Amino acid sequence: MPVDSAALPGRICPLRYRYGAAAIASLAEHSAQTLYVVGGLYGNLPALDAIEAMAYAEPGPVTLCFNGDFNWFNVDDEGFRAINQRVFRHDFIAGNVEAELGANEDGAGCGCAYPDTVDDSVVERSNLIHDTLRTIAARHPDLLAQLEKSALAARWRVGDLRVGVVHGDADSLAGWRFDAQRLDDPAEREWQATAFAAADVDMFASSHTCLPAMRRFEHRGPRLVANNGAAGMPNFHGERHGLLTRIGVHASPHESLHGQRLRGVHIDALPIRYDHAAWLAGFLANWPPGSPAWQSYFRRIADGPDYTRRDAFPPD
DSSP, rough: OOOGGSSSSTTTTOGGGGGHHHHHSOOEEEEEEEEEEEEETOOEEEEEEEEHHHHSSSSSSEEEEEEEEOOHHHHHHHHHHHHHHHHHSSEEOOHHOOOOOOOSSOOTTOOOOOOTTOOOOHHHHHHHHHHHHHHHHHHHHHEEEEHHTTBBBEEEEETTTTEEESSSOSBBEEEEEESSHHHOOGHHHHHEEEEHHHHHSSSSESSSSSSSSEEEEESSSEEEEEEESSSSSOOSSOOOOOOEEEESSSSOSSSOOOEEETTTTTEEEEEOOOEEEEEEEHHHSSSSSSHHHHHHHHHHHHHOOOOHHHHHSSSO
């Protein structure tokens, strides 16, 4: 009997991931003048150095919110401790990577809930990567205990802008409805309108899909989805920087690849120009040629994905 690939570990979205947009409306609201939403750090310490330097260079206070998957390639004890201890100084929510580190085995694998457009070999390698990371995490029960307390979503207010910070989408930690293709699909408009209304937000900031997108909608007023893609890996072909989403009452002092204004608040995709040579050396120390992460990610880390700025930020 053939195996149903939709039931393979890594493609399953566990019920415990599904909070529903209405849950975001009931969360306690935090406030910030400038909010950096950092998704998909993936264990990249040089990127974290660059992010903290960017925040330090801002003229006013900056709040960092890591919206999941800050772990991934950091499968050495020193790197695992360093990433988590530094992230814990800031605000954070879980990504599927963190949600599965201490989870009881329920067939979720890496928890990515990959769609059927992703090849089974990629899913299998992701499960192997996560298995290695789980082994490391088990050696650090103090960090694991803090990770297990992570929220699945957060609610912020920046100026007059209400922001739902999620890892995946409005309904699920591993949801894929905030990737560029789904955001551009007219068939998604009804779900989008319902999600904004149920969550009672003007904007969602997400990550998870690993490729960035920023889209503006009209759903009883202007609404926005900003998906930063990956803070710790290149996001565009031929480029070697990560991305974060900056949301601020004042204009960014940093280079912005794309920006919008909503309710008087500035929303920008900021490049994270980390030390590429240092990151590549650190990656290869943990994941040498032929390893699962090297097979899946080395080309992207070296040259960027098959994705362009126009894909992420099409002209209005």
